[in-house]
Amino acid sequence: MSSDTGYDADPELPELYDHIPMYNSRGDVNFYLDLCREAGEVLELGCGTGRVLVAAAQAGCAITGLDNSPRMLARCRAKVDQLPSLERDRTALVHADMTNFQLARRFKLVIVPFRPIQHLTGTREQLSLLQCIHQHHLQPGGRLVFDVFNPNLALLAAPVNGEEIEDTPELTLPDGRRLRRSYRVLQKRYADQCTDCELIYYVDNRPIMQPLTMRYFFRFELEHLLARSGFEVIALYGGFDAEPFTNDSAEMIFTAVPQQ
Numbered sequence: 001m002s003s004d005t006g007y008d009a010d011p012e013l014p015e016l017y018d019h020i021p022m023y024n025s026r027g028d029v030n031f032y033l034d035l036c037r038e039a040g041e042v043l044e045l046g047c048g049t050g051r052v053l054v055a056a057a058q059a060g061c062a063i064t065g066l067d068n069s070p071r072m073l074a075r076c077r078a079k080v081d082q083l084p085s086l087e088r089d090r091t092a093l094v095h096a097d098m099t100n101f102q103l104a105r106r107f108k109l110v111i112v113p114f115r116p117i118q119h120l121t122g123t124r125e126q127l128s129l130l131q132c133i134h135q136h137h138l139q140p141g142g143r144l145v146f147d148v149f150n151p152n153l154a155l156l157a158a159p160v161n162g163e164e165i166e167d168t169p170e171l172t173l174p175d176g177r178r179l180r181r182s183y184r185v186l187q188k189r190y191a192d193q194c195t196d197c198e199l200i201y202y203v204d205n206r207p208i209m210q211p212l213t214m215r216y217f218f219r220f221e222l223e224h225l226l227a228r229s230g231f232e233v234i235a236l237y238g239g240f241d242a243e244p245f246t247n248d249s250a251e252m253i254f255t256a257v258p259q260q
């Protein structure tokens with residue numbers, strides 16, 4: 001199985017992902033860690049290189065991570081292999097598509113941190129993910145928690161001009177190479193609620209491209225998708241300090257439970 005979400009476009013991408021300061025300062029890890037500690041036993045979908053998963057294992061949780069990118073998962077596995085045996089032993093990694101998987105076990109908590117759901121561009125895949133969680137992977141009384149960005153209407157409406165925008169000023173990697181990153185919007189497909197971009201990592205000025213399509217959701221589309229899949233929304237936050245969702249929120253963080 002291979003990923004078609006761009007993370008496998010170049011062997012260096014998973015390592016470079018881990019060095020983007022903006023990702024490491026998101027403030028989401030502590031939010032998810034609190035939930036993981038409370039649940040004890042967790043499934044993380046779209047676990048990537050283990051940004052949340054490794055911290056959860058270190059915090060004493062039993063965590064299963066699933067991702068469809070062989071390269072992201074390989075980097076995650078390398079980090080898990082470095083953990084003390086107690087932490088390593090309570091961690092499992094699965095290579096699978098989160099829209100169609102069967103682990104034959106149920107979890108108290110399923111998390112999908114940092115927007116993997118926005119890689120699912122079609123309604124059928126989105127429902128398939130939610131139904132797979134609801135029908136086969138949540139314990140009674142279990143919770144699903146995930147985040148997506150709250151679409152910024154001014155940015156969405158801005159015309160596409162092909163301009164390259166730097167989002168990561170130059171920094172030095174641990175091995176001395178220089179990294180900076182830009183992105184370019186290629187197309188805004190309003191009819192599909194999708195934005196096609198490319199991320200451009202420059203390593204010692206050599207460009208490494210990652211194609212990226214992001215599906216954006218408005219609040220009530222997600223509420224309807226969750227309801228169609230048998231979930232009830234019990235909380236919607238606008239940020240990782242559990243602040244209320246408002247006009248200006250950058251994030252939409254949903255907590256959903258199976259409907260009674």
Ligand SMILES: C[S@@+](CC[C@H](N)C(=O)[O-])C[C@H]1O[C@@H](n2cnc3c(N)ncnc32)[C@H](O)[C@@H]1O
Binds near residue numbers: 005007098
């Ligand atoms: C932005 S990264 C987030 C990684 C990690 N959760 C984190 O917080 O750093 C999105 C991840 O979702 C994964 N992904 C995208 N679509 C997927 C799918 N259909 N099934 C499984 N994983 C998927 C990608 O491979 C990537 O590792």
